[in-house]
Amino acid sequence: MGTLFRLFPQTQTGENSLPAEIIEISSPAGSIGPGPSDDRMYVIFPVDKAQEYGLHEDENGYPYVYLPPWDGPVYAPAMPDDNGHFLHYDNPDDPAFHAAHTYASIRFTLDIWERYFGQPIEWYFHKFYQQAEVVILPKFENAQIGRGFIEIGTDVNKQDGSLSPFTLNFDVIAHEVGHGVLLTLVGEPEQGRETAEFLGFQESSGDVVSMISALHFDSVVDQVLESTSGNLYRANHLSRFAETSSIDQIRMANNNSRLSDFTAGWKDSHLLAQPLTGAIYDILVDVFHEELVRVGAISSTLEELSDSLEGSPEYEQYxxxxxxxxxxxxxxxxxxxxxxxxxxxxxxxxxxxARLSPNDLHYTDFHHAMLKAEKALFDGQYRNIINVNFIWRDIGSATVGPRLPKDKDEKHSAAGHSHKSEYDHAEHDHAKQDHEASEAEQTSGLVANAAGRRGRVRPSFAERYWQARAG
Structure with missing residues (x-):
């Protein structure tokens, strides 16, 4: 038997938050140590860790890279019960529950994708670190994965000061794991061969890993179907990423973004990811609809009408x-x-x-690789679905322009078929790779993070909040 944990499928600050589910991870009961810890990772809650790992500058302005291990004191770890499980941690105000929840989120996501892959997926940094140091760092208003570590912080709402610890946000943690999975399976570009679309591909893939992983919670599947009746172009949990409240959601898989939106240039890789994420989401919906027709749950007429009205204001009405x-x-x-x-x-x-090279990567390479994968797996059954959705996104016909400087405090709009929200990308985007770092660091795979803040550590509501929780 595996090891049991309680895991929230959705951040608990949301208006329609789902209760914790009991999930079973693959590690045998009794094999997980204090922390929790195993042969792949160990969770710590450091006492007074002054800054996050990654690239920083010293007092003279010289850059340096700060990497594990943490050698200072830590708060008491989460411990298994006498049977080797962690179900006794069920209080969201207990720091040990946050440690257990963080560990379980990472291991659950790895289990899912290792089953699909058919074998273990090593950390991309395994030649340097056999275990990932998973750090709970409440003063860090971000989440990131890098060489030898995963760091999980806290979101602070800049309008009302409310707090949302990423340790209880499965989506954010699964997205980080997604970066690690992609860096292992696809690799890192060689110096000078990193494209804008590789950065967007990384962000998109993190979101898709999170989306697919969320569908392994029974409560998410139930909520998605009951709230949409199978019309997945209605706003739903599945298509939202990095949600920190009922109104504060970051990116939509269900969106109308096209690659041609970026021909004049791009400012943020998370937004550049949207056409690819949208294409993959549409493929998921189309495969779902085709299967509904095959089993007789909907008529072919309804499926064809859905295809013809997709993206139009009349979709839900009709x-x-x-x-x-x-x-x-x-x-x-x-x-x-x-x-x-x-x-x-x-x-x-x-x-x-598995068919992609990270060097000089473009979304058309992804499209062509997916067609080859589909031929090998499904013998052309979904070829037309793939082509239609990539062509609609102008992937293959549009060229991404140069990188443009961001305006200070710039806000972006994330539009979906039936939802539109404004958000402050600098403060709330919990997708990963910080591409404001130097090109050398980008290509080294040292760090991939959520909101793009390096070397900035300051006291916050979150720090005081977590210190109070830790006693």
């Missing part, structure tokens, strides 16, 4: 009632079809990633 009637008649078929689409797309992604 189709929602039909989806609701079909779902009410056969909810289990909808559930089975969604799980089939989840696994089909995840398997397709694993095979696609």
């Amino acid at each position: 189709l929602q009632a039909d989806f609701e009637a079909a779902y009410a008649a056969a909810p289990e078929l909808f559930r089975e079809s969604l799980l089939y689409a989840r696994d089909a797309v995840a398997t397709l992604l694993i095979d696609t990633w």
